[in-house]
Amino acid sequence: MKKGFFITGTDTGIGKTMATYVLGLLLKAKGCDVGVMKPVQCGGDDSVFLKKNLELEDDIKEINPYFARTPVSPHIAFSKENKRINEKEICAGYEKLKAKHDVLLVEGAGGVMVPLKNNYLVLDLIRDLDLEVIIISRLGLGSINHTLLTINQIREVGLNVRGVLFNQCTEEKSGVPEKTNPDVIQQFGKVPILGAIPFMRNITSKVVLQQCRAKIDISKLLKSSSSKNQTRKLQAWDKKYVWHPFTQMKDWVKEEPLVVDEAKGCYLMDTQGKRYLDGVSSLWVNVHGHRHPQLDRAVKDQINRLSHSTLLGLSNTPAVELAKKLVEITPRGLDKVFYSDNGSTSVEIAVKMAYQYWQNIGRKKKKNIAHLANSYHGDTLGSVSVGGIDLFHKVYRNLIFKTIKIDFPDCYRAPKGKTYPDYAFESLKRFEQLLKRRHATMAAFVVEPIVQGAAGMIMWPKGVLKEMHRLCKKYDVIFIVDEVATGFGRTGKMFACEHEAVVPDILCLAKGLTGGYLPLAATLVSQKIFDGFCFDYTSQKAFFHGHTYTGNPLACAAALANLEIFQKEQTLKRMRPKIKFLQKGLKRFYDLPHIGDVRQRGFMVGIELVQNRHTKAPYPWEEKVGARVCQEAKRHGVILRPLGNVIVLMPPLSMTLKQLDMLLRETYSAIQKVTMNTH
Numbered sequence: 001m002k003k004g005f006f007i008t009g010t011d012t013g014i015g016k017t018m019a020t021y022v023l024g025l026l027l028k029a030k031g032c033d034v035g036v037m038k039p040v041q042c043g044g045d046d047s048v049f050l051k052k053n054l055e056l057e058d059d060i061k062e063i064n065p066y067f068a069r070t071p072v073s074p075h076i077a078f079s080k081e082n083k084r085i086n087e088k089e090i091c092a093g094y095e096k097l098k099a100k101h102d103v104l105l106v107e108g109a110g111g112v113m114v115p116l117k118n119n120y121l122v123l124d125l126i127r128d129l130d131l132e133v134i135i136i137s138r139l140g141l142g143s144i145n146h147t148l149l150t151i152n153q154i155r156e157v158g159l160n161v162r163g164v165l166f167n168q169c170t171e172e173k174s175g176v177p178e179k180t181n182p183d184v185i186q187q188f189g190k191v192p193i194l195g196a197i198p199f200m201r202n203i204t205s206k207v208v209l210q211q212c213r214a215k216i217d218i219s220k221l222l223k224s225s226s227s228k229n230q231t232r233k234l235q236a237w238d239k240k241y242v243w244h245p246f247t248q249m250k251d252w253v254k255e256e257p258l259v260v261d262e263a264k265g266c267y268l269m270d271t272q273g274k275r276y277l278d279g280v281s282s283l284w285v286n287v288h289g290h291r292h293p294q295l296d297r298a299v300k301d302q303i304n305r306l307s308h309s310t311l312l313g314l315s316n317t318p319a320v321e322l323a324k325k326l327v328e329i330t331p332r333g334l335d336k337v338f339y340s341d342n343g344s345t346s347v348e349i350a351v352k353m354a355y356q357y358w359q360n361i362g363r364k365k366k367k368n369i370a371h372l373a374n375s376y377h378g379d380t381l382g383s384v385s386v387g388g389i390d391l392f393h394k395v396y397r398n399l400i401f402k403t404i405k406i407d408f409p410d411c412y413r414a415p416k417g418k419t420y421p422d423y424a425f426e427s428l429k430r431f432e433q434l435l436k437r438r439h440a441t442m443a444a445f446v447v448e449p450i451v452q453g454a455a456g457m458i459m460w461p462k463g464v465l466k467e468m469h470r471l472c473k474k475y476d477v478i479f480i481v482d483e484v485a486t487g488f489g490r491t492g493k494m495f496a497c498e499h500e501a502v503v504p505d506i507l508c509l510a511k512g513l514t515g516g517y518l519p520l521a522a523t524l525v526s527q528k529i530f531d532g533f534c535f536d537y538t539s540q541k542a543f544f545h546g547h548t549y550t551g552n553p554l555a556c557a558a559a560l561a562n563l564e565i566f567q568k569e570q571t572l573k574r575m576r577p578k579i580k581f582l583q584k585g586l587k588r589f590y591d592l593p594h595i596g597d598v599r600q601r602g603f604m605v606g607i608e609l610v611q612n613r614h615t616k617a618p619y620p621w622e623e624k625v626g627a628r629v630c631q632e633a634k635r636h637g638v639i640l641r642p643l644g645n646v647i648v649l650m651p652p653l654s655m656t657l658k659q660l661d662m663l664l665r666e667t668y669s670a671i672q673k674v675t676m677n678t679h
């Protein structure tokens with residue numbers, strides 16, 4: 001069992017070194033081989049003290065690689081001596097020491113927000129070392145604020161606080177704060193309290209052990225064996241009881257499934273407390289990060305009012321407010337909102353509406369639905385009918401209705417002799433000819449605008465969407481736009497339609513609608529479509545569709561908060577430099593020989609891996625190259641999910657430059673590693 005903890009204080013002079021010493025002694029008494037590292041020290045003899053009193057055999061240079069004489073903030077102390085801290089060296093030294101001991105205690109310098117050098121805080125070092133944190137806090141009046149601030153700051157970056165250990169720094173008698181503060185901090189900080197180090201004059205190991213043993217619960221630090229057991233149990237139950245989507249379960253049960261237990265910001269945490277960067281927004285849904293305070297609050301507040309009531313025969317406050325808001329923020333000309341629970345149903349509803357619209361107004365021949373040949377609109381039978389990805393759809397061939405498939409060029413693989421994007425416009429000409437011939441029987445045309453997601457992040461050339469829309473209008477075919485994936489900022493604009501000022505007749509929304517919190521979808525329609533359903537009751541022309549959870553108040557409340565955050569945090573504006581950063585960072589990927597194509601629109605990225613760059617020959621699907629790249633990235637703390645041989649990056653819009661950088665770096669090296677030995 002190898003473990004490491006980072007020991008930080010709520011302030012300097014709080015007794016970090018004393019605490020490290022005490023923890024070291026207690027761990028040793030439990031039979032652990034304890035090592036200590038004090039990567040950065042300014043003045044004093046903490047490292048020497050620890051080496052001597054914990055009887056450490058490691059070289060003092062290993063324990064303390066960076067020493068400056070002046071007791072001031074490290075970035076000043078070291079620049080005074082013309083020395084520069086290199087975090088990579090610290091990490092390498094840490095790994096070496098960790099290999100030698102069961103438990104390694106890494107003592108910080110000052111608190112977490114202390115700069116070690118320009119743009120690099122103690123907190124950044126903790127992240128680079130990827131350690132759980134033990135906070136040392138003074139026992140006494142005035143420590144609640146600093147302790148809670150420290151806890152928040154640590155969690156803000158996705159790290160785990162393992163516990164708070166108090167230190168009684170003076171001999172004064174215990175008063176009320178000494179007695180009550182630990183409970184207050186436990187309650188408000190939701191952290192384990194490890195105990196309190198009493199004031200001691202004599203600090204020989206014998207006395208310390210005697211005084212501290214009963215007061216400090218060291219087993220809380222060693223507990224991970226039980227979390228390991230818990231993980232094993234969950235993994236076993238998963239294999240026994242859960243059937244995973246789009247998964248060959250025969251293979252699944254051979255693997256060790258990662259069980260996600262917590263999340264914060266752009267990080268997911270598994271049952272062992274290991275952090276992973278959420279590189280695909282938990283399957284394209286998360287927008288502002290996990291556990292965004294405002295979203296959390298909105299859902300909690302709504303729980304205190306109403307969790308569910310039906311839209312069949314009744315209305316509810318969040319559903320009404322959200323409908324108004326959606327009409328306001330979507331392209332002008334979409335006037336009514338029909339709710340459902342997921343992307344597939346939002347499309348299925350759109351298709352049913354378009355079909356029934358023509359029936360209702362007496363143009364009964366308009367029955368056919370057209371869609372792009374390689375489209376994806378969901379997994380229910382209606383949405384599968386308008387989909388064209390063979391692997392997902394062919395087995396259900398006999399269950400689905402007939403459609404008209406419009407051929408649409410892959411931006412990467414134009415046919416022989418054709419160039420892109422000219423070819424795309426040629427195919428539009430064919431589309432017009434088809435419309436000319438068949439518009440009298442064509443009810444609607446469904447597309448994913450600008451980016452065809454599940455088809456492999458296929459990007460449309462500029463102008464295609466606008467032209468398709470124009471043609472549908474001209475030939476009186478209902479234009480359905482599926483923005484389930486592209487909506488809510490993914491392409492850099494709130495909705496992908498806005499790139500070409502297109503107002504569809506019907507718009508489908510889901511995935512990002514609730515910021516990734518709860519299942520909710522909306523199908524928005526123009527007044528004209530809506531009017532096609534408003535007749536006398538006896539005509540039986542109402543729209544006969546509705547799900548039990550339609551317009552669920554909790555989901556609608558989350559969606560409202562999601563939209564408020566877009567405004568408040570200026571999410572779209574703040575994405576712009578990040579989109580540029582991605583664009584720049586992605587260029588480097590062409591250095592790798594097996595990268596065929598890198599395509600990006602906003603925060604939607606597809607990296608296509610090929611066996612041969614010149615012939616564009618794909619890897620055989622049986623080799624699972626995409627999946628193997630994602631496996632490799634997972635080992636390095638990044639969660640990705642491929643589409644065949646296309647690696648998808650779809651980070652939450654709130655992902656920081658630093659995190660994007662990590663996402664790019666780990667993706668790059670995972671691709672490099674997996675494709676290195678392929679031919």
Ligand SMILES: *Cc1c(COP(=O)(O)O)cnc(C)c1O
Nearest residue numbers: 342343344376377378453484485
């Ligand atoms: C994901 C997706 C869907 C299906 O949404 P679900 O919520 O999974 O049913 C439909 N259309 C597009 C474009 C999608 O990306």
